[in-house]
Each structure stands twice: as C-alpha cells, then as structure tokens.
Amino acid sequence: MWKWLHPYANPETTYHLSDRVIPWFGWLSGSLLTIGLVWALLFAPADYQQGDSFRIFYLHVPAASLSMGIYLGMAIAALCGMVWQLKLSDAAVAALAPVGAVFTAIALFTGAAWGKPMWGTWWVWDARLTSELVLLFLYLGVIAINNAFEDKQMAGKAASIIALVGVINLPIIKYSVEWWNTLHQGATVSKLGKPAMSLEMFWPFVVCFLGFAFFVATVTCIRFKTEILLRNSSRPWVKNLMLEQAK
Amino acid sequence: MQFDSITAFLDMGGYGFFVWLSFGFGLIALLTLVLQSKSALKRAKSDIAKRIVTEQKQKLAAQQQNNHR
C-alpha cells in the first residue's frame, strides 16, 4: 500500500525533488503575498469598531495558524521518524522547527502590537496567549536539542520526543478561547461554515494566507536540503553532486 | 482604494505606529529567515566541498608516499 512512497524515503530523490519545487513555491509565494498584502493594506475595508488597526489581522492570523500547522507537520514527521526510523524525518523536523519558531514569534509580536491599541494592554496571561508562548518554547526546545548533540541521530531522536510530546499543546491553543474565558476572542476564519467576517475582508485574507503558506513551503524546502546534505555528507551521491556543482 | 493620500495611508486612521510596527517586524523576521536559510545551505555545501578536497589531497599524498617506497 505504501510502496509508491518508498522512493521518497530515499534522500537523493527527495533532495532533487525539493530542489525542483523551490522556484515554483518561491514565485507563487512572492506573487500571492504581493497581491494579498496590497489588497489587505490598501483596498480591504476598515473594521467598523477597530478601524485600520484591523489590518494587522492579515499578518497575525496567517502567522498564528501556520505556527500551529507547522508544528503539526513537524510532529507527524517526528512520529514517522520514531516508528519507521527514517533519517529523512529527522531532517524534516530539524528543517521545520526554525520556520515554525519565526511564525510563532510573528504571531506573538503582532498580537501584542494589536492588543495594545484595542485591548489596552500588550500582554495578558490568558489561556490563548500563554499557550501560544509555550508553543514558541517548544520550537526553541527542538532547535536547541538539535544543536546540542554532536551525533545527528541522537539529536533527531531527542528532538522528535519533544516535538511529539508538545502536540498536546495544539488543541489547547485552538480551544483555549472556548474552554476558558480569555481576553482573546474566538476564532474568526476556522469556524465551521461561514467565516465571521464580510467577504470583501475575507478574500484578501485567503490570498495572504496562501502566500504565507507557500513561503513556509519554500523556506522549509531550502532548510530540508541543508539538513539532508549534513546528514548524508559522506555518501557518494552527495560527493558527485558537489563535484558537479564545483565545476 | 481606502486612503486618499500617502499620509493617510501611513497614518492608518491613527493606528499607523501599531500597524507598521507589526508589518515591519514581520518583514524583517521573514527576510532574516530566508537569508539565513540560504546562507546555511551555501555553508553546508562549501563545507562538504572543502572536506572532499582535503580527503582527495590526503589520498594523493598517501599514494605518493607509497610510490616513494
């Protein structure tokens, strides 16, 4: 059943695949982000209550939801790595963690800069904000462990454990606004059915979100290539590739 | 278009500081991430290339020593 997947467990095939998709993802991300951000900043209507400060939404919400999406992807890679002991999974975990950390940081920072004018405070220790901060620490933990061990295999194992254990945090972030009373409001776009915003505000969000998603894909592929090279540096295919590129 | 002038756009209805603080931080963070990722890939490649060259030199030296004997 999984036979068709086997070639992709081969580092060489995967390396070349990522190499080939990077320019596509890069261009898609660049054009979608340009259109989306111009639309969001110049043409989307201002909110009836929050005025133009609402435009932070177009950066804050994609960053926050991608920070959770990236973590889910990283945890799935970690699970595959632990069960099937694929070295590629360790490379994927190591490649995803810094990207996720940056997106979490953006979500927290833009949230603070939005909270100050609207809520009246940069930060409050409510369940949503605190659990998102925990997510940042989980990412930093995975990065630190990957750098702490000389032996890449040991590092991969330890990082995978942290990544998997931290999955518990994802539903907590997602449902914190429903389970407890928080200062943070409920979900706007991930609601089942209609998003809680008018469509002329929603479409620029979709374009921005896709743009950021392809950005994640692009950067992850670049980092994935690096991690594959570092883990296979003495393989003949890497040597041949380097010699070819040196010409 | 929601704004009449550049100044109105920059002012963002009085929330300019917070809006541009957010987007500025986002831009810098994402740019740093891309540049760091690219330079890390480059560094990994050049490290491996250097190692291959040293290995080849060592091999060559070892061969020459063998020839002298």
Added chain:
Amino acid sequence: MNPRRKKRLTIVITLLIGFSAISGLVLYALSQNIDLFYKPSEIHFGKVETGIKPEAGQRLRIGGIVVPGSVKRDPTSLKVSFDLVDMATPLVFNDTDPTVTVTYSGILPDLFREEQGIVANGTLQPNGSVLASEVLAKHDENYMPQEISDQSITKEKYQY
C-alpha cells in the same frame, strides 16, 4: 508492518495517550485558575462548577458587557463608573440580570463603549463593586466594514 515497527508504534502511541491523559487531568484540576476572569453572576453567586465566591478585598478580574446607559463619567477627573452584565449572544439586557458596578480612574481603551466586552482588573469592595486598576476591552471575532454594520443594526431594530 513488521513486528518491530508495530512494537515501536504501540510504545509511542501508548506514551502519547498516557501523556495526554496526564496533562488533561492537570488542566482539569487547574481549569478554574486558567479562567482569566469572573463573570458578574459569578461574583454574586459563585463559580458554576465549584461554587467558589470571591470575598471583599480580594484581587480579581471581572469580565462582562457594559450595560447601556450605566456609564457615568466624572466631569472634573478621569473617574468613571459603569455596570457589567454577563456576556451572552445575542445581546439582551434584562433588569433582573445580576450586574456589578466597576469604578475606575484612568484612560479607557479605544474600544470602550456601551455593549462592549470589558475585562477589569481590581479589588472587590465590601459593597460588591469592583475598584479597577486596569480596564481592558475584549472584542468579538466578527469583523465587518462600517456600512454593513450600520445595515445589520437597522435590520435588528426593524425586527423588534
């Protein structure tokens, strides 16, 4: 799957389930403390699950909706007082709903207005009001342009 992989998968999944169960229990135990604020009705009657009632002099946060017509500003200073009622959707205000008066002296957030969600941080006074040291606005997840908001308000008015 070969038996070794199966074993690894079982171990990993067992560990995961175990860890989720533990953290679920811990969270459940903590859940009353994770709540950011008391609702006005909880100040009157205590928390629904635990019956814990705040005492006078206690530092607490209170969250609710500003009752229309209850905002009183002192013309000579920044002092302001307003009543909060439990948040509910759709918004309805009955005279019988339990309310808590909040007094505050300072600059209110931009979003402060009647029928707005507010979280205030302060101490409970013996007379049942809250003397706030900080007032935060809590907005909802709905975003819309001015025109649509005007329309939906008029629509609601026509319904009554």
